Amino acid sequence: MSHPIVLHHFNESPFSEKIRLIFGLKRISWCSVLISRTMPRPELMPMTGGYRRTPVMQIGADIYCDTQRIIRELERRFPTPSLFPGGAEGIGWASAMWTDRSFFQNTVNLVFGSLGARVPQSFIDDREKLRGAKFDVEAMRAGIPQMRDQYRAHLDWIESQLADLGDWLCGERAGLLDINAYMNIWYVRSNLEIADELLEDFSRVREWEQRMRAIGHGTRVEISSTKALELARDSMPQTAEMSDPLDPNGRKVGDLVDITPDDYGKIPVRGRIVASTAQTIAIARHDAAVADVVVHFPRAGFLIKSA
Numbered sequence: 001m002s003h004p005i006v007l008h009h010f011n012e013s014p015f016s017e018k019i020r021l022i023f024g025l026k027r028i029s030w031c032s033v034l035i036s037r038t039m040p041r042p043e044l045m046p047m048t049g050g051y052r053r054t055p056v057m058q059i060g061a062d063i064y065c066d067t068q069r070i071i072r073e074l075e076r077r078f079p080t081p082s083l084f085p086g087g088a089e090g091i092g093w094a095s096a097m098w099t100d101r102s103f104f105q106n107t108v109n110l111v112f113g114s115l116g117a118r119v120p121q122s123f124i125d126d127r128e129k130l131r132g133a134k135f136d137v138e139a140m141r142a143g144i145p146q147m148r149d150q151y152r153a154h155l156d157w158i159e160s161q162l163a164d165l166g167d168w169l170c171g172e173r174a175g176l177l178d179i180n181a182y183m184n185i186w187y188v189r190s191n192l193e194i195a196d197e198l199l200e201d202f203s204r205v206r207e208w209e210q211r212m213r214a215i216g217h218g219t220r221v222e223i224s225s226t227k228a229l230e231l232a233r234d235s236m237p238q239t240a241e242m243s244d245p246l247d248p249n250g251r252k253v254g255d256l257v258d259i260t261p262d263d264y265g266k267i268p269v270r271g272r273i274v275a276s277t278a279q280t281i282a283i284a285r286h287d288a289a290v291a292d293v294v295v296h297f298p299r300a301g302f303l304i305k306s307a
């Protein structure tokens with residue numbers, strides 16, 4: 001039986017926008033579960049085992065955490081059109097380490113520094129828990145000049161790539177590199193009145209932004225979080241066992257491990273390894289609310305420890 005593609009997300013989430021655009025690019029029909037921007041998310045946590053970042057993709061009782069892992073699964077299930085129209089697959093994947101970390105942190109500081117007193121205290125409290133550090137809107141505000149310098153440098157890379165290659169960053173159509181980089185422009189555009197000013201000197205980026213926006217989100221149908229929970233509970237995970245004979249730490253199918261993001265939202269998820277490769281790891285868990293699930297993570301950016 002084939003299960004629907006379900007995305008747990010919120011509309012304002014830039015990482016979710018990446019996935020929505022991939023739905024658009026690949027013309028995928030999907031179910032949307034809108035979650036709150038802050039914790040708690042009582043109907044999602046039984047599925048992820050505590051992983052709290054947004055978005056999460058669910059296909060039956062298989063739960064995909066982190067956009068790297070979600071995108072890999074979408075590319076596997078819907079290979080056409082490819083996210084790598086110009087080849088260069090390695091750099092396409094690796095670009096997330098630029099766009100999701102340094103470029104994104106730059107963008108976050110710019111957005112929240114500019115929003116300043118308009119950021120609700122409840123959001124600040126939640127993001128302090130997420131980061132395990134102060135979410136210091138005042139310091140972000142003070143740092144806006146430096147953040148503008150950095151944002152301009154990131155935009156300049158995109159502009160020069162477009163100058164070399166034409167309409168898209170890595171080939172004749174939009175691909176993963178475009179999706180990853182665009183997230184940070186979408187985020188600024190959605191939040192800041194000064195977006196026009198920030199983008200003023202980058203005419204190619206502005207035209208590319210229009211092309212990106214036109215990709216759309218595929219076909220979206222809303223469902224409730226309760227319905228999604230039922231889908232997980234009434235399905236069996238579909239992940240086949242697969243061991244990685246080259247695992248640098250000798251991990252095997254059946255090993256009990258804790259998997260934790262290495263940057264923020266450092267909540268370990270515990271389970272037994274079902275499948276692993278150089279880029280992915282999947283663990284089996286049981287929860288009274290959803291029965292058996294398999295939770296999937298990427299390897300880059302995550303810490304796997306023996307439990």
Ligand SMILES: N[C@@H](CCC(=O)N[C@@H](CS)C(=O)NCC(=O)O)C(=O)O
Pocket residue numbers: 012013014015016037038039052053054055065066067068100130
């Ligand atoms: N590396 C993660 C980062 C995701 C991320 O930081 N998402 C933001 C929302 S756009 C988040 O999780 N915020 C806290 C939350 O939603 O709990 C990914 O690629 O999915």
